[in-house]
Amino acid sequence: MRTYALALLLAAPLVFAAAPAHANPFGDHVTGIEFTQAQLDELEIGKTTQDQIRGKYGAPTRREQLGDTQVWYYDYARIKAFGRNVQESTVFEFGKDGRLKEKSKGGAPASTGNPLLGG
Template sequence: MRALALALILATPLAVSTTSAHANPFGGYTTGIEITQQQMDTLEIGKTTQNNVREKFGAPGRREQLGDTQVWYYDYVKIKHFGKNVQEATVLEFNKQGVLTAKSKSNAVGKTGNPLIDAANGK
């Protein structure tokens, strides 16, 4: 019996470490790509290209073509057990040459396609 109890105690950290990459040890849940304000500040309008952004952050979760402007959206959601949830979108606009023309952050994103997150956000 003691051997079984010891085996369970030793196996618990292994079971916790193999959970989803989006779950943290305190039960929070994240999805998307977080782009901090410091990272936003490194993106220079008129100089930064789509390739620079893709190398730094990966492909955007959403894209939209508005005339000659291509808009990239990097959505990020963090659902916490304690404290305020985070739901934001980083929006980057590029001209037809693929050069950054505008950048902004919003504090809300639309439907994410993830039922858990959409339900938590009332969508």
Template sequence: MRNTALALALLLAAPLTLSTPSAHANPFGGYKTGTEITQKQMDAAEVGKTTQDQIREAYGAPSRREQLGDTQIWYYDYVNIKHFGKNVQEATVFEFNKKGLLSAKSKSNAVGKTGNPLIDAANGK
């Protein structure tokens, strides 16, 4: 009986020990999508000095783009739906002038309807 209980415990624990490193970072599951850009990373991008190429190299292609006159706006959306705690839904915004230099940067705490049914449902959209 004791050996059966031990074997069952080892069998149940095996998926936890064989899981990927990202599963260890969030052991309760959840869902992440997009590009997370921290405040420290935003602070490193200097207005008037950082180029579009440097932003693209650091974070990849933006989730969305807009052209308003001579200003190009790049959005990096990030969503982290957690099983426990507060969900994170934000957009990091970089604006570039016609020379391709960063002219403004900001972060919003809301992203519009994403088109992803899971994310939109979790956010009540």
């Protein structure tokens, strides 16, 4: 019995290490795509195209057409089991040529409809 308990104790860290990067052992609920500052830095104003962003990150959560500018929103939310929840949007603006004009990252979208996030 003692050997079995020791084997379980030694194997536990391996289970978490082998889990995919997006897996969360604490039960957090995650929706959307989180953009890191490094990912944003890779996207060049005037050079990066809509097709490149869609190809790398998938379709945006929401889209808007404002005159000649198309705006893409990638919403992200993490409802944490411990600590504060995270809710943010990464916004890309494209000119009519399909090239990136602006990029920004900010707080939560107006409403998610999720009562656990308060909106």
